[in-house]
Amino acid sequence: MPHSDHSPSPNPSEAFTDLPPFPDNVPTAPFPRISLAKLLTHDTDEEERCWRACQELGFFYLDLQSSHGSALLEDADRLFELMKGFYELPVEEKTKYDFKSKGSYFGYKGYGEGIIDKNGTRDRNEFYNVSKDDVLGLSERLPSPEVLNSDSVRSLFKSYIDQSHAICSSIIALVDQRLPLTAKARQDGGLEALHRLSATSGDQIRFVKAPPQRPSTKGVALGEHTDFGSVTVLFNRLGGLQVRLPEGLEPARSNGDGEATEAEERLCEDGWCYVKPLPGHCMVNLGDALVKFSNGQLRSNIHRVVAPPGRQGEVTRYSLVYFCRPEDDVLLGSLVEGGEEEGDEKVTSKEWILRRALGRRDASGWEKSEGTEDGSMRRGGMRA
Ligand SMILES: O=C(O)CCC(=O)C(=O)O
Numbered sequence: 001m002p003h004s005d006h007s008p009s010p011n012p013s014e015a016f017t018d019l020p021p022f023p024d025n026v027p028t029a030p031f032p033r034i035s036l037a038k039l040l041t042h043d044t045d046e047e048e049r050c051w052r053a054c055q056e057l058g059f060f061y062l063d064l065q066s067s068h069g070s071a072l073l074e075d076a077d078r079l080f081e082l083m084k085g086f087y088e089l090p091v092e093e094k095t096k097y098d099f100k101s102k103g104s105y106f107g108y109k110g111y112g113e114g115i116i117d118k119n120g121t122r123d124r125n126e127f128y129n130v131s132k133d134d135v136l137g138l139s140e141r142l143p144s145p146e147v148l149n150s151d152s153v154r155s156l157f158k159s160y161i162d163q164s165h166a167i168c169s170s171i172i173a174l175v176d177q178r179l180p181l182t183a184k185a186r187q188d189g190g191l192e193a194l195h196r197l198s199a200t201s202g203d204q205i206r207f208v209k210a211p212p213q214r215p216s217t218k219g220v221a222l223g224e225h226t227d228f229g230s231v232t233v234l235f236n237r238l239g240g241l242q243v244r245l246p247e248g249l250e251p252a253r254s255n256g257d258g259e260a261t262e263a264e265e266r267l268c269e270d271g272w273c274y275v276k277p278l279p280g281h282c283m284v285n286l287g288d289a290l291v292k293f294s295n296g297q298l299r300s301n302i303h304r305v306v307a308p309p310g311r312q313g314e315v316t317r318y319s320l321v322y323f324c325r326p327e328d329d330v331l332l333g334s335l336v337e338g339g340e341e342e343g344d345e346k347v348t349s350k351e352w353i354l355r356r357a358l359g360r361r362d363a364s365g366w367e368k369s370e371g372t373e374d375g376s377m378r379r380g381g382m383r384a
């Protein structure tokens with residue numbers, strides 16, 4: 001990726017002013033910034049940069065600061081406020097909405113109720129997952145706490161889902177045009193026909209909360225993983241998200257005074273680096289389903305959440321995610337020329353997501369919960 005694509009060094013207008021600053025002395029991910037407005041007008045250079053990012057990094061910043069993105073930014077602001085209110089509820093109340101025992105990953109997951117590795121080490125965050133199908137009336141309505149079930153909140157969810165799904169659809173259309181899909185896959189409508197908003201799927205909004213934490217190698221809040229679905233839209237305000245860069249790509253190095261702490265340096269070994277949140281932008285990353293459809297031509301990059309760097313570790317971290325996934329009954333397998341392997345065992349999108357999401361709730365499910373992490377690492381060259 002050419003250097004000019006890398007995110008420029010921070011400038012003061014690019015900080016979230018109500019939060020401690022993201023330090024300028026830690027290694028950061030060299031994600032390109034892609035303009036949503038340009039993608040929507042099919043700017044050839046922008047589409048090309050986006051396509052490259054989808055193959056090489058599987059992650060990019062999407063600039064939403066235009067008439068096309070401002071409504072989504074406003075919805076995201078409102079959802080950050082809403083989730084704070086939800087997380088303030090007593091834990092006994094929130095736990096009523098943990099549906100793991102019913103075989104569902106929607107609803108609440110308490111602090112430490114997920115695992116981050118095969119030894120069963122507990123995570124350090126809370127989740128709340130809202131099903132797209134529930135909000136759009138495509139499935140039964142799940143019980144939810146009062147703060148999340150008024151008509152106005154439901155219409156905010158709907159607006160956020162519509163807009164996030166539209167962004168994911170644009171990315172899916174862009175890669176669809178460039179991949180060598182088989183004639184059969186094209187005839188069937190290509191990748192877009194597998195991600196209809198109105199069809200049942202595992203699409204969800206996720207609220208994430210992690211309490212303040214000092215940097216330490218033990219401070220992994222969310223273990224390393226690739227995302228299960230097709231495209232993820234992620235809003236971060238505090239650092240803490242890290243990606244492991246493929247071989248050959250170097251993090252952007254600090255240009256600030258002072259050194260990263262020892263713990264931060266340790267958290268940046270083996271190719272790991274921090275992702276700096278940018279106001280006015282979301283992050284977009286690709287998931288396992290697109291790796292499978294493209295037979296490995298697209299990248300689902302490994303990532304994790306650790307203690308936010310510098311003084312950012314002193315405050316509570318919230319993040320907001322939208323996961324776009326293939327429709328429930330879509331078989332996960334190659335759709336490109338030359339990719340089909342006879343006898344490949346295929347699972348449906350629904351089975352794959354259930355296996356992966358619920359597998360991360362206790363150590364006995366760990367192996368089943370693994371996705372394309374291995375492939376993701378191999379494609380970019382395994383780091384020592
Ligand atoms: O909180 C974040 O920044 C990332 C969350 C994430 O990777 C996930 O929920 O899959």
Ligand SMILES: [Fe+2]
Binds near residue numbers: 225226227303
């Ligand atoms: Fe993720």
